[in-house]
Amino acid sequence: MHQANIRKESGLSPLFLFQFIFSLVFQGKNLYRTLESGRIDNAPSKDAICRFLNRPTFNWRKFLVTISSFLIKTRLLPLTSEGRARVLILDDSTYSRNRSKSVELLSRVHDHSTNRYLKGFRMLTLGWSDGGTFLPLAFSLLSSDKEKNRYQGLNQRIDKRTVGYRRRKEAIQKSTETMFSLLDQVNPFQLCASTLLFDSWFAFPVVIKRVLTEYHLHVVCMLKNMHRVYYTYNGSEYTLGQLYKVLRKKRGRAKILSSVVVGLGKAQNGNDVLVKIIFVRDRNRSKKWLAILTTNLELSDEEVIRIYGKRWEIECFFKVTKSHLHLAKEFQCRSYDALTAHTTIVFVRYIMLALSAREEKDPKTLGELFYLCCDEIEDIRFTEAVLLIIDLFASSFSKEFLLSEEQIQHFLDTFFEQLPAFLKSSLQKRAVA
Known part of the structure; x- marks a missing residue:
């Protein structure tokens, strides 16, 4: 905690307050009912908890990164064989506050799963996985980068020198810019991660080339057919849909329809960037296709699809945190600092469950x-x-x-x-x- 500048100034220690909030979800009561019951000795007051959560000087991102990195290096990497692929996964999910009005930086966001708009944030999350265990590394609660879509603005009374103010400025950036702020917080090589996985929402050529050149990570991602994004093949430029039409496909009911190496343009160092695009059959709509891109040309088509399948673990992570660990439901937080602090505590709860599941002799789901x-x-x-x-x-x-x-x-x-x-x-x- 000291490394993240989470220090005691007066009253109860931060560790005691953290442990108290951490255990609330396992007691089956909210904060009010827990304090009213009087069954916990030396229970903190509501004001002490609010002051703890609302501190803009506490670096909760560094706290989460430090815990996750330490556990990965000491508890998970020794259990993982060298030949097993370790990956970083990036994705976003809705952080709903649909009944709120006065939450700082509250905005109008689009929920891709329901295709509806709601009030809340987009929770952009970066995590690590070895295919058996997923651990969150860093996150950012994104508001809208357009002021007209924000119901509440930034609290101008926050000291601009604090980490809380920097997180607020980061929240109103575009997600493709914030993702690099998250990557800056981790060292992929210490975590033995060589590949970054993400969905089609981040699959832009400029993003892929920057990850490859600046962070020296290979990319495996889903693609979508965008009419302004072109790929170079045999000296001509094609959109993704046009590229699929000119390729020769496998006959019959093959799951992998075709694959091709194409140019993605030039990187910042002037070198041409070559990527492989694999077209697979959509199992839900057999006449449709999906496209997966990889910057690692040495991988086989089957291996690329297998590695991309690890991205599903972050979806399970979102499900557990929302359904069981009371993400966005436990406190009626109004300040952006409190939202960040509570989300970090929820993520640490998940880390505890994930490690317990890894060490259990008989396999259990995280819900169990x-x-x-x-x-x-x-x-x-x-x-x-x-x-x-x-x-x-x-x-x-x-x-x-x-x-x-x-x-x-x-x-x-x-x-x-x-x-x-x-x-x-x-x-x-x-x-x-």
Whole structure:
């Protein structure tokens, strides 16, 4: 936390506040109900939590990158064979605040899954995957780059020297510019990642060439047919649709229809950039086709498709964070700093579940692990209550009936033997701990 400038200025420590907010989702109650119950000793006040979340000087992005990078290098890379492809994945998802009005930088965004507009943000996320485990590295909650689409503006009282102000300015940039800010935060080679995967929303030639030359990463991405984007083939320029028409296709029900190496123009260093485009059959619409691009010409067509399949892991990540971990639902945050802080805490919850799933001997979904964590917390509370009752019971026996310690212990042992097996094991574990 100190590396991310998350330091105590007064009151409770940041670590205690972080742990308290982190555990809320596993207790099945929101912040208000948790504080009202009075069941947690030394629980922080609502004001302390709000001050913690609203600090513009806390560098939450560095905090998340540091945690994820450390766990990847120490816990995941030793478990992954050298020949296994490790990739970076970039994608965005809607961060809905459809019932809000006064949230800072709230904007009108388009939801591609429902083809509707809503109030909220676009959550641009960069993550790492080895095909078995996905970990988020960095994110940015994007508002609209057009002022007319923003319901609320930037808080002008924020100190322009803080990291919070820089995140706000970043939020009103185009997503193709913000993605490079996220890539600047990570070191792909320390994470043994050599390929960046993304969808067709970012598949512009200028983006692909910049990733290849500045970050020395290969790109595997989906393409869409854009009438202003041309590819050079046999000395002529074609759009993606025109290129498909001039190519010779495989006959029958082949899944891979065709592949071709084309020119994408010149990079900043003046060298020609060659890429391979693979046309595959759309399994949902057999008469349609999809196009996948790769800058690594040494890969086979089948290997390119297999690597691009890893991109689906970030979609599962979005599903878990929204359905189980209360992304955008747990707090009624209004400042952009609080939105960033809470989203970071949600991502750390996911990291815990992802590592637990990796280490489990019997495979479980992340949803199952989430509910197991909730059940375990409830078991701990129940066990603590039972042990407290037993201690009071033993104390009362020694005072009222003047029994010796041996007689009380014999009575308690007999009592334990009569308990159900599941309760007996829980009490024994708690007593040992």
